[in-house]
Amino acid sequence: MILEEEDWIRKAQQGDTNAMGALFKHHYSFLYKYLLKITMNHSVAEDTAQDTVIRCMENIARYNGTSSFSSWMITIATRLYIDRTRRNKRETKWLENEQRRSVTQLRWQMERQGEQWTDLLDGLAQLSDEHRIAILLKHYYGYSYEEIGSMLGIPAGTVKSRTAYGIKQLRKELNAHDEQT
Amino acid sequence: MTNRPDHGDEQWPEEWTRDLQRLDQALGEGRSPSVEEFQMLAAHTQRRQRRRMKYELMLFVLTALLIVGGILMAALAVPAVLILIHVIGMLAGVTVLASSKELRTAGKKGFHE
Numbered sequence: 001m002i003l004e005e006e007d008w009i010r011k012a013q014q015g016d017t018n019a020m021g022a023l024f025k026h027h028y029s030f031l032y033k034y035l036l037k038i039t040m041n042h043s044v045a046e047d048t049a050q051d052t053v054i055r056c057m058e059n060i061a062r063y064n065g066t067s068s069f070s071s072w073m074i075t076i077a078t079r080l081y082i083d084r085t086r087r088n089k090r091e092t093k094w095l096e097n098e099q100r101r102s103v104t105q106l107r108w109q110m111e112r113q114g115e116q117w118t119d120l121l122d123g124l125a126q127l128s129d130e131h132r133i134a135i136l137l138k139h140y141y142g143y144s145y146e147e148i149g150s151m152l153g154i155p156a157g158t159v160k161s162r163t164a165y166g167i168k169q170l171r172k173e174l175n176a177h178d179e180q181t
Numbered sequence: 182m183t184n185r186p187d188h189g190d191e192q193w194p195e196e197w198t199r200d201l202q203r204l205d206q207a208l209g210e211g212r213s214p215s216v217e218e219f220q221m222l223a224a225h226t227q228r229r230q231r232r233r234m235k236y237e238l239m240l241f242v243l244t245a246l247l248i249v250g251g252i253l254m255a256a257l258a259v260p261a262v263l264i265l266i267h268v269i270g271m272l273a274g275v276t277v278l279a280s281s282k283e284l285r286t287a288g289k290k291g292f293h294e
Contacts, residue, residue, distance in 0.1 A: 017227065020219065021216045025213070056246035110207045
């Protein structure tokens with residue numbers, strides 16, 4: 001599969017649309033699932049995934065293979081999402097309501113499939129984007145602090161403190177849930 | 182009330198990873214476009230990119246022509262002003278060169294003393 005992917009990338013960089021189609025089809029699911037976890041919102045995840053694919057297609061010639069293709073994609077996706085949330089900061093109130101509504105939707109969708117919406121997922125949804133992104137990239141996707149720093153364009157120390165703070169907040173949330181039940 | 186084990190601030194329990202994996206499995210991949218749709222998007226993106234590059238090149242050439250044309254017109258209309266500008270420019274260049282040479286020489290002297 002790796003050889004096949006390298007072949008797709010090489011051909012896509014030469015402008016082969018068939019190879020580009022196969023390459024992005026192969027990575028779309030990973031990209032969408034990543035975005036769904038960092039945005040906790042179906043429509044934002046879908047919109048950002050589509051924007052990311054277009055941006056990656058435009059810049060495919062610049063991909064130099066120093067990181068995996070999926071890492072390159074999620075770096076672009078994360079930056080696009082952060083830019084979008086910064087631009088929409090004026091609509092914070094509306095976004096907060098939208099976020100609550102989409103978390104309820106996710107929860108409903110998960111429970112409909114017989115899966116439990118856990119306190120951790122609730123806690124993650126309540127974290128700020130920057131803490132959620134740092135935690136997911138570090139502990140779920142397994143990137144190092146330095147890698148995440150270069151992905152987000154911030155120092156590794158900042159990533160470390162965001163991760164630590166995020167986990168602390170999560171524990172606080174979980175303990176609060178435990179005390180209520 | 183359940184008692185959760187006390188972890189350090191940065192520790193990430195395995196059960197949290199499992200929760201996220203279940204989320205991944207339960208939510209699927211949304212509406213994933215087909216390969217054909219991706220191919221169409223790629224072709225469309227390439228066409229748009231080529232159009233944009235042509236447009237930028239045209240804009241660059243037009244701006245360059247405008248500047249060069251403007252200068253030529255000024256030169257033909259009032260040659261004295263153009264010669265004056267060139268003379269001032271040349272004098273300024275020579276002055277900067279001379280003063281920087283003096284400064285460098287003074288610096289070298291100071292360093293050796």
